[in-house]
Amino acid sequence: MVTISPALLDRLSTPLKIGSLELKSRVFQSPLSGVTDLVFRRIVRRYAPTSMLYTEMVNATGLHYVKELPRIMEIEASERPISIQLFDCRPDFLAEAAQRAVAEGADTVDINMGCPVNKITKNGGGSSLLREPEIAAAIVRAVVQAVSVPVTVKTRIGWSDSEINILSFAQLMEDAGxxxxxxxxxxxxxxxxxxxxWDWIRQVKEVVxxxxxxxxxxxxxxxxxxxxxQTGADGVMCSRGTLGYPFLVGQVDHFLKTGEELPAPTSIDLLECAREHLQALFEYKGIYGVRQARKHLTWYAKGFPGAAELRGKLAVIENVAEGCEIIDRHITYLQEITDNSHQPLVQIGA
Ligand SMILES: Cc1cc2nc3c(=O)[nH]c(=O)nc-3n(C[C@H](O)[C@H](O)[C@H](O)COP(=O)(O)O)c2cc1C
Incomplete structure (x- = not known):
């Protein structure tokens, strides 16, 4: 059973203000490259009606050279509040990209200063900005000047154990706007x-x-x-815990608002969600969507009888019909072996 102190429930009961934007939820669905596309976000939104969603990160330089809007920047009015996340190291390109993000309807523009991937850091983006705080500050200043929506930053605590600089970095980001x-x-x-x-998060809270x-x-x-x-943070952002589990943000949000836990989804709920995810990815992206769905499907297939074998089958599906048939067969199997197919899962989350 999850427990929460009355003091925390009370502290979180007011709306969260991000500059001029007021949020009804203090739980965020993180940006996840290759995951948080429109299809995934629609599912998360169903369970978390007021939580902030994020697109996958968008390359500002790439955007500068294309007129057409990349698919990963496509957002819907029903998704709001939503943030478009950008990455790059050039303040001018980021400012320009931010304007396009706002034109698409983004409620905030988030700058990625945490991505650890070599391809990104060697070009000066993502977490490498932690080592270039002045460039990071120039980016924030340029983007703040370019758009009227709040500009936010997502980062890590430092480059390495011997280079933890999040406290001065966070102050600099605040000073930059x-x-x-x-x-x-x-x-x-x-x-x-x-x-x-998490203790670094607590310390950041003390200095900004x-x-x-x-x-x-x-x-x-x-x-x-x-x-x-433990940290006194103003909100939390869920990431890998949502892979194959798009219910998490909604569950956390509901608990923080009511002090009551929602019933965990059953194994059948998970598989039905997986099937819907697969079908929607195909509708949105065609056969590429089916290939992308494979990883999602294996993430859903966890914590119930036969899950390992099921993952093996789902990882190699070639089309929607095949995936749906495998899922449906497993649902029937689960119904046969359990008296009550809607027994909650023992294991939830990761
Ligand atoms: C597959 C994957 C993709 C990610 N893509 C992004 C991204 O596009 N932008 C970003 O800021 N962070 C990205 N992250 C980092 C997560 O948002 C988050 O900061 C990180 O996973 C830590 O949270 P966790 O321990 O709860 O997973 C990604 C992480 C994963 C595993």
Missing amino acids: AQMITVHGRTRAQGYNGPAK SIPVIGNGDMFSVQAAVDCLE
């Missing part, structure tokens, strides 16, 4: 390994007055509550 900072409690060198060091969002290891409602209790 950032209206919110999301802190992933890992260094670039950590990648996604080892526990997120803009909202601070905690990120890293938010795999369950309990983890989100623990992070908020």
Whole structure:
């Protein structure tokens, strides 16, 4: 059973203000490259009606050279509040990209200063900006000047254990005009390994007055509550915990608003969601969507009888009909072996 202190429930009961924007939810669905496309976000939105969503990160230089809007910047009015996330190291290109993001309807523009991938950092983007704080500040200043919506930053605690500079970096971002900072409690060198060091999030909260969002290891409602209790953060952002589990943001949000846990989805709920995800990806992206769906389907297939074997089959599907048939067969199997197919899963989250 998840527990929360009355003091925390009370602290979170007011809307969260990001500059001029007022949010009814303090739980965020993180940007996830290759995952948080329109199809995924529509599913998350169903369970989390007021939480902030993010697009996948968009390359500002790439955008500068194309007139046509890339698919990853496509957003719908029903998705709001939504942020378009940009990455790059050029303030001018980022400012221009931010204007296009706002023209598309973005409620905030988020600058990625945390991506650890070599391809991005060697070009000066993502987490390499932690080593170039003055460039990072120039980026924020340029983007703030270019758009009227709030500009936010998502970053890590530093480049490596010997280069943890998040406290001065966060202050610099605030001084440059950032209206919110999301802190992933890992260094670039950590990648996604080892526990997120939430204590740095607590310390950031002490040195800036803009909202601070905690990120890293938010795999369950309990983890989100623990992070908020331990850090004093203004909100939390869920990431890998949502892979194959688009219910998480909604579950955390509901708990923070009511102090009550929503029933966990059953294995059948998960598989029905997987099937819908597959069909929607095909409708949106054609056969490429089916290829992309393979990883999603294997993420959904966890924590119930026969899941390992099912993952093996779903990882190699060639078309929608094949995927749906495999899923439907497994649903029938689960119904046969359980008295009550709607028994909640024991294992939820990751
Ligand atoms: C597959 C994948 C894609 C990601 N893509 C992005 C991205 O586009 N932009 C971003 O800021 N962070 C991205 N991240 C980082 C996550 O948003 C988050 O900061 C990180 O996973 C830490 O949270 P967690 O430990 O709860 O997963 C990505 C992470 C993963 C695993």
